[in-house]
Amino acid sequence: MGDFSGHIIVKSTRSNSSYNTTVLSREGLNIDNIKSLPEVDGAQSYATVSGILRTKDNFSGIILKGVSKDFNKERFQKFLVSGSVPDFNEKELNNHIIISEKIANELHLKSKDSIVAIFSKEDQKPIYRKFVVQGIYKTDIKVMDDIFIIGDINQVRRIQGMNKDDIGGLEIFLKDFNDLDQIFPKIENNIGYKNYAEKVTEKYPQIVSWINIFDTNITLIIGIMLIVVVINIIMVLLILIIERTNSIGMLKTLGATNGQIRSIFINYTLMIMIPGLVIGNMVGLGLLLIQKFFGVIRLNPENYYVSIVPVDLNPVYILMISIGILGVSALSLILPSYLISKISPITAIKYN
Structure with a gap:
């Protein structure tokens, strides 16, 4: 415009x-x-x-x-x-x-x-x-x-x-x-x-209003995706804690503190997440590159002011979103990890 x-x-x-x-x-x-x-x-x-x-x-x-x-x-x-x-x-x-x-x-x-x-x-x-x-x-x-x-x-x-x-x-x-x-x-x-x-x-205020709505949709979509990621990563941590209850009891018996055990599980959970984040970025960038150079997804310009879905491959934004999701996920794991402090060493060792 x-x-x-x-x-x-x-x-x-x-x-x-x-x-x-x-x-x-x-x-x-x-x-x-x-x-x-x-x-x-x-x-x-x-x-x-x-x-x-x-x-x-x-x-x-x-x-x-x-x-x-x-x-x-x-x-x-x-x-x-x-x-x-x-x-x-x-x-x-x-x-x-x-x-x-x-x-x-x-x-x-x-x-x-x-x-x-x-x-x-x-x-x-x-x-x-x-x-x-x-x-x-x-x-x-x-x-x-x-x-x-x-x-x-x-x-x-x-x-x-x-x-x-x-x-x-x-x-x-x-x-x-x-x-x-x-x-x-x-x-x-x-x-x-x-x-x-x-x-x-x-x-052209009508076009500006449409762009503002589009920006709102992007924020909403990123927010929903972040919620889904946080829920999934918390579930992974809880499953790991349940599966490794015996190991938690053994570590406590050997003198490990709750904080040390929590950091082990949080780091392990993030190590599971990072490869998925990398693969997801590769797949996403691949699809975006296809759209950018071949224009596979098309729109009605009378409604959207563009005939092809535009793609903005800004590496700064991509990196910020990836790091932001990783950071929010790490913070969201802190509270569920306190479940480890509730596990008794004797009960954990007997747990089968």
Whole structure:
């Protein structure tokens, strides 16, 4: 989401609910200062205008998002499913566009096909533009794929009657999304009072809410797994104590303290657990690698905003979870191990 439309978007305060952008005020706007901030990975200007793509048999309502020479082709490359990204250098009027896979399927278009777009302005005749499809993208985010096409900002300027240096907004990309709240006030100090900044989390709150629910589910699943692990490891310890009752009595007869015997059983139980933890990690990582490279499990993007179950193989998280489970299990064994202190040496030696 952020890689498509920026983590922070700067717009004019005169903007309305229309998809036709209002010219961004240059008064107080310092794009160079914004780009020089250490948390900022880049910034690109844009302008948008609403219209219709029309073929002989069908049509589709679209938003032409015009981008300029600062458009980051490498960042957008991940969304491309066919064709290529045009060179929007602003030196000449470029009639090549990138459309979404959904629009391409609806209008039966493919790379290098021509398409007519119609744009309307108040009290004026419709404006016709002929474009050539150079690329097809897919983000799996419905609000993007349904309507947005990418083209030359000069096309939008001509349709909107803007000057050659006017822009409709500024998309700012961060190196680390977690710095969003920290960097936001710095951005606001460099945009002037006639413009305003908007976080991507505020622009698309429904997606953020879905991600928060997903994070809650992860926490719940890890919690349930931890409870199951603790119960199972306690049962293993209790079974070992029952099976080795004679050995406990013998050790007490030889002078071993309850604390020494407890540490023996706890360590032995953890030694049983560690190989299982290693094997479980190997199996889990293997399945995750298969999903990462082959995308076996798929989802409906209209409901989940992704078509394939994403995989994040962060070694730090994997190590923290494994060590955390091992630590919690070790602590949970302390209380059941006190059962050993209740075993009498004489009774234990007679136990069969």
